[in-house]
Amino acid sequence: MCGLGSRPAASTPRATRRPPGGSPRHGGGAARLPARPFPRPLPLWRQGAKASGGMSAQRPGHVNGFGNEASCRKREDYLEWPEYFMAVAFLSAQRSKDPSSQVGACIVNSENKIVGIGYNGMPNGCSDDVLPWTRTAAHRLDTKYPYVCHAELNAIMNKNSADVKGCSMYVALFPCNECAKLIIQAGIKEIIFMSDKYHDTTEMTAARRMFDLAGIVYREFKPKCNKIIIDFDSINSRPSQKLL
Numbered sequence: 001m002c003g004l005g006s007r008p009a010a011s012t013p014r015a016t017r018r019p020p021g022g023s024p025r026h027g028g029g030a031a032r033l034p035a036r037p038f039p040r041p042l043p044l045w046r047q048g049a050k051a052s053g054g055m056s057a058q059r060p061g062h063v064n065g066f067g068n069e070a071s072c073r074k075r076e077d078y079l080e081w082p083e084y085f086m087a088v089a090f091l092s093a094q095r096s097k098d099p100s101s102q103v104g105a106c107i108v109n110s111e112n113k114i115v116g117i118g119y120n121g122m123p124n125g126c127s128d129d130v131l132p133w134t135r136t137a138a139h140r141l142d143t144k145y146p147y148v149c150h151a152e153l154n155a156i157m158n159k160n161s162a163d164v165k166g167c168s169m170y171v172a173l174f175p176c177n178e179c180a181k182l183i184i185q186a187g188i189k190e191i192i193f194m195s196d197k198y199h200d201t202t203e204m205t206a207a208r209r210m211f212d213l214a215g216i217v218y219r220e221f222k223p224k225c226n227k228i229i230i231d232f233d234s235i236n237s238r239p240s241q242k243l244l
């Protein structure tokens with residue numbers, strides 16, 4: 001499970017770099033800093049400190065005039081980018097009305113910025129109370145398949161950038177052949193998928209054939225944790241840095 005202190009994360013060079021001429025403001029190796037004289041003038045945290053409680057009262061371990069050593073050290077159990085993007089895809093899938101399959105997709109550019117999110121659903125303006133959601137029927141027209149927009153399509157169409165050329169797509173299920181065409185035409189260069197449970201179907205086989213021809217990289221996602229819990233109450237139960 002991620003996000004609850006169960007997993008140490010590797011430090012990045014950027015995270016441990018000190019700003020020129022001073023100590024880091026947000027942890028990043030604060031524990032290894034040499035002892036420094038108490039900064040002048042007295043910082044506000046010290047002026048307002050009470051004898052009991054709160055990080056602002058903890059003079060021992062002070063390293064940078066902003067708090068104590070422990071509270072200034074960065075978190076080690078933060079979510080890494082790949083888990084974050086796949087989690088966004090999975091969270092988006094929870095918006096789907098499809099009773100049998102909820103799929104989400106998240107498009108990310110080279111700067112780790114999300115530029116599109118989508119989930120499977122009926123086309124805009126087509127009531128999902130009118131169109132069928134069933135997988136089987138006497139006539140295909142009475143199944144969901146002719147109507148549903150897949151998550152990949154919606155993520156591409158929902159893009160908030162001029163285009164998605166060179167981007168990566170995080171998606172719960174390996175894309176079908178129809179989505180593969182869209183992905184290729186949109187210029188997406190990498191697919192990171194969670195499941196390939198329809199690997200042997202005609203649709204997925206055709207998708208792989210097109211991806212291979214077009215030079216699209218696809219790889220299975222191997223999460224470092226298999227569960228991420230979103231706890232809305234956590235904001236109230238964890239200590240937060242006080243504004244001084």
Ligand SMILES: [Zn+2]
Nearest residue numbers: 150175176179
């Ligand atoms: Zn598809």
